[in-house]
Amino acid sequence: MNTATTTAQIDQAADRFARRVTARLTAGNDELPYDISERLRAARVQALAKRKLAAPVRQERTAPAVVHNGRTAALGWGGEGGNWWRALVSAVPLTALLVGLVVVNISQDEYGANEVAEVDAALLTDDLPPSAYADPGFVQYLKTANRPAATP
Template sequence: MNTAQTPSIEAQAAAERFARRVAVRLSAGSDDLPYDISERLRAARMQAVAKRKVVAPVLRTAPAIVSAGGAATLGRGGEGGGWLSALLSSIPLLALVAGLVMINIAQDEKNTNDVAEVDAALLTDDLPPSAYADPGFVQFLKTSAAQGR
């Protein structure tokens, strides 16, 4: 960035103060003007405000590219904060891990409930559990399903 072309913050603040003083003087003298002239001035002011380039102050620097032995990596760009910054940036990761753990617990509970329902159905059925292991029972189910059609 070329600092000779970019005005300093103090120069921008001084220009802003001067512009405010000029605006106050112009507003004070506009009360005595005819309606059509004051409306043209108002429209010109609105256009000037719309065209005014607003320069937001730079709050922090962009990440710097750091060269490390033939490989370029992104660095923090001199950003301070240390451990607090690292702690705050780890909060989304911790939330993700906590969410995944909660999903896993819910899935396990659902699977356990499904198995318990099947077991309860087997135990309360009229057939003994050994009937389900009999190879002829599978054939019986197939033939009874075919006859039911």
């Protein structure tokens, strides 16, 4: 459905409603005193003057539209030209995501380096020589030494 057609239909519905309200108000106008009916008439004239001034200022805005391309669909802006502000604002979440990924990567690298440094420091400050850790029998000894002893 075309946006201009929709706007025209909305305007027509608003005009029909305004005519019904005006007819109701006019029907009860005959029973009012003269001074009140004159004030109402002046208020109507002022309202019409304001409406006539406000009508040309009205701008046409298009709503986002779904753009079909084969079996896919994407949100578009209904033929509206490119807007640099919208592009800038839409880039903010992507920038935040990239900054977050960089921060996580840096912290993980630092954590991994600290962990390796602790293991190296423990190996170098231990009583055993580093060559003992490379011995296959030592690995077997560690596996059996960590197993709980059987109770008789």
